Amino acid sequence: MKLIIVESPTKAKTLARFLGDGYVIEATMGHIKDLPKSKLGVDVENNFLPDFELVEKRSKEIAVLKRQAQKAKEIFIASDPDREGEAIAFHVKEIIGDGKTKRIVFHEITKEAVETAIANPRDIDKALVDAQIARRVLDRLVGYNLSPLLWRKVRRGLSAGRVQTVAVRLIVEREREIQKFKSIEYWEIIVDLKNKHSFSAQLLKLNGKTPILDQKEKTDVVVKELKEADYKISKVTKKETVKTPPPPFTTSTMTQNTTHLFGWSAKRTMMVAQRLYEEGLITYHRTDSVHLSETALGQARSYIEKTFGKAYLPDTPRFYKTKSKNAQEAHEAIRPTQINNLGGELISEQKKLYQLIWNRFLACQMTQAVFDSTAIDVVAEYRKNLYLLRASGQIIKFDGYKKVLPGSSNGEITLPPVEENENLTLVKVNPSQKFTLPPPKFNEASLIKTLEKLGIGRPSTYAPIITTIQIRSYVEKDEGKFTPTTVGNAVTDFLVKYFPDTFEYSFTADMEADLDLVAENKKDWTKIVKQFWTPFDKILKDVTKNAKRVKIEVEKIGKKCPECKEGELVIRVGRFGKFISCSRFPECKFTDKYQDRINVKCP
Template sequence: MPSKGTAKKKEDSKSALVIVESPAKAKTIEKYLGDGYVVKASMGHLIDLPKSRLAIDVDHNFQPEYITVRGRAKILKELQSDAKKSREVLLASDNDREGEAIAWHLRNSIKSKYDVPIRRIVFNEITPQAIRESVQHPQEIDESKVNAQKARRILDRLVGYNLSPLLWKKVKNGLSAGRVQSVALRLICEREKEVENFIPEEYWSLDADFIKGRHEFTAQLVQYRNEKPELKDEESVRKIIDEIGNSECEITDIKVTEKTIHPKPPFTTSKLQQMAANRLGFTSKKTMQIAQQLYEGIAIGSNRVGLITYMRTDSVRISAVALEEVRKWISEKYPAELPPAAIEYSIEKKAQDAHEAIRPTYVTYTPDYVKEFLTRDQYRLYTIIWERFVSSQMINARSRTSSIEIRAGEALFRISSTKIFEKGFYKVIKTLISKEEKENLLPEMKIGEKLEVKSFHPEQHFTQGPARYTDASIVKTLEEKGIGRPSTYAPIISVLLDRYYVTRSNKQLVPTQLGRIINDILVEQFPSVIDVNFTANIENELDQVEEDKIEWPEMLKTFFTPFKQQVDQVMENLDSIKGTLDEPTDYTCEKCGRPMMKKLGRFGFFLACSGFPECKNTRSIPLAKCPRPGCDGEIVARKTKGRGKEFYGCTNYPECDFITHFKPINANCPKCGQFLVEKYDKKNGAFKSCINPECDYLHTQQEAAEEPEALENKDVEE
């Protein structure tokens, strides 16, 4: 029988088990902790609500019925076995509600089998110092944070598992509706109506080229007969040109103004997603995927380094250690741009402030230093994070704007030139392209000088209506309205796209016909449930659950009782439109000769044989005749094999290889007869153009507004 001393020595030799969420994070942390620690990954949630049923006991305080997630039993069993052999278990899932719930379930599962010490560790960055500090100061699981996650999970389950069957019965099998996603869909659909209802108005601008010696510059008409000019058409512009064409031109005023430009705070999740969308063209989902990689660890030479802090945050707070490090770096590299004291940024009231802002873990790891170790996209995202953080602790920039006014008869022209004369924080923002940096080099001029007009440039414009939402603008709107939280912005967009309620077109979010149908029903029958203010209030209540100010079962009861009554009423009284969306067509099934029906499917409208189920033939709805000479094929929507990107090609492929990435519409060019496609650019906004490269027809918004009826946009499947 071994002595007590031998048993104690054997106990001490055991390793501590650290459980994180992802293998990449496990690999980085295990290297930091070294001997005496084993780091394993749970791969996210191992225990959750079953997918096959509601699993919420609404009559007994909404108690959930949790099960082991399908396919995850082996991972859970291995972690339990590893825990049995360990001296202690440290649960290191992400420091947010979902992470706390993962830790809570793991603790309960392990405790149900083995008596081993289990503690929670949290950290905001994956660096040796932060990891070792968290291990030395373990804590208990935050039950209030777990309750907030539980309340959100149950609330979303109650909404989804009650609304979805209603949609199956009244619209189409397989549809689903989510609590927060439905609100986002409502915003997108309402914006689409604004876009469609907008009627563009024509207006003109007038520029003039002026000459002084060897210098030439362009100024814009800003005043005519002491009033702002109303240039509604070409005739009004030509009239002004005729009146001032031979007038003497003289500089009447020169104003010089200076402006202070303040640096912006480090990134929150939403601001990072917006910047990455606007500057890098990233979707919100892509931004978060790359940020996760930078957070969990990148191999820099022989070391694996977590390059940024936790990327789900709504706070701009920075730790004292990080402030000291960045100020030291600035003092060495840009001493003249170091402010006397650290700059503090105000934290919004609704921010939870659980984490710091998103920042580099080591400011000495400059983008240039780590570039060779990163992919192109990792480098681009890391660069804007690093630059934003470092610049946030530098002095203001200063710009000087010179504005020159030129009188030509009764017309006043103006030209402005801006120059940044104190770069300040701009010195570290190499990727910045801003209007403050643009400067028009003008010759030295003084009041009273005479100038010569070289030419006039009248230009036609059309007023631009409201823009469709993009990833950046919908995230901005959701944040401003208090809908969702940093961890949910990207999933909200992804769910709408995955369900095909929304598609992307020119980086804009456009509701499909299926999305519009779902939205119309939900808005009409459940106006309060998908109301923006109501949803924002729910978010606030979830925050109060986390702050232990309200009890989660009471919160759910207040919501669910009237909601369930409304669901039952709608289920009984709403007329079904199931099958009414199907339409007969002139197309014939090539397999059996029966007529084809236009049907609404998971991915929009498609053609299906009316002989179903005897004949199961389906195909895409043709959008246009193939423009290739001698080809009798039709253009249909297709998707690339890899990324699933939509394009449009001929049904006679591979005999005919015609393709276009612009969506055809149900209209022909009035000039050459070939079909029109949808296009978009900043100058013209949304417009239609001829597919024929030899035809210069461009269909503007103004012309579209004058048409007797709108052109139909068809959603098709591959």
């Protein structure tokens, strides 16, 4: 008998579908070893040696693995193809012994991929394991040591993470920018015109300069003149523009799209994607690569030609460049494993995500979309003043990849066939008052995009970061947008003030880059941790001794405390969200449930 070990029962079931009778497949149900819950579990005096313990709730699985391993002639550990999976493989090998144990990796759970993997087993990649251990140790050192500090200096029950703090910081700083923002008034003027046909044009220039219309009085003068002016078409510009398809999905772009299109959280997206991967329908969903295999390219090209015809097939396959230099974990982009599977059999969420991935993948190998773009310049003459107005239009000439990926184009604006020097009749002048807008609040999509751009997030960390900062009540999500809580503000200010380097964006990004180097066997993990720990530990001791206690701002609700009749009722943020309490806490212990005034329905 040959034993294959994977993490999840679904993955085991999919493998069982196409592996013969000679195989037994067992699932670990995730990590079987982890740092202890009750103590630091990292020996900072001894090269940061981690004390990984068997996970207690996995004792049943561990017993089964050991028993099956004894009976097996050959053992293949087939945990997921990344650092996390490699660490699981490492720990499994530790408990079942060496000898007949081999590691196999595949990026899609298909018959061909698995058979190829079994034919080409390798050893455990210690560099990948080290990168995972280093992340775990760093996060543990930060989390475990910051909690008691925050309890003492800010409030009991608080905890903070290395990367999560930086994510909260982004949201805190954005909120302050929004608060500080001063909106500026401006006016836009659209003029409706006609001759044989009607169209509208926007005011651009006055005597060659952009007019400054920042108040109604100035706008009124212009409107008055435009009402009296003579209109003529001065120029018609036509040109062909093309649009190239976007690259296939990575974890980051996939979650950004599902947030935009379906309103899904990153966590939800990753759960659905996990299922599709484990069922063998898509390639591994934690990836920052846009690379595509030869087989996948071939499948896409023949599908495109057969289904849409030669016009939709470029002469050569399109290659996309991966920004991440993480060659060791050279994954593929997220794509369907079988292009002929249109996902019709799938249900609900899985179907939605699968078809999104399918469309994006197919589109990335199709021809460009071609547009006819037109600009009509109109001159309005009033006495000595020359106003320039412009109408822009775009119509699609050839849909190309947009056949399968229509996307949110700005809509088609068709302009009428007009000629230069044509005189026009004024129909109406439409002034409208506008205000400049503050930068938008973060949503999950823009937060992931920013984390990726800053080099802070990784395919395996986006969803956990976003989940954690909400669970800890550091930020709140309302209609998909993030706002920091008072606790989020207080903790961020405290940490950024006393640990300016640790929670600097570039520092966190450099740390991620260092972890990538560990994974590539180019850096020793203990050195990285030491470099981090020595200054951090020094500041930690100093802050513990010297920092003043921080007061968390509270929001008054404008009611007296019903218990002591002295204090005022305020909103506080606790570990389980907002609640009402007395401003005289801890002297007065009155509390009440907080109900969001917006969400309360009239009984």
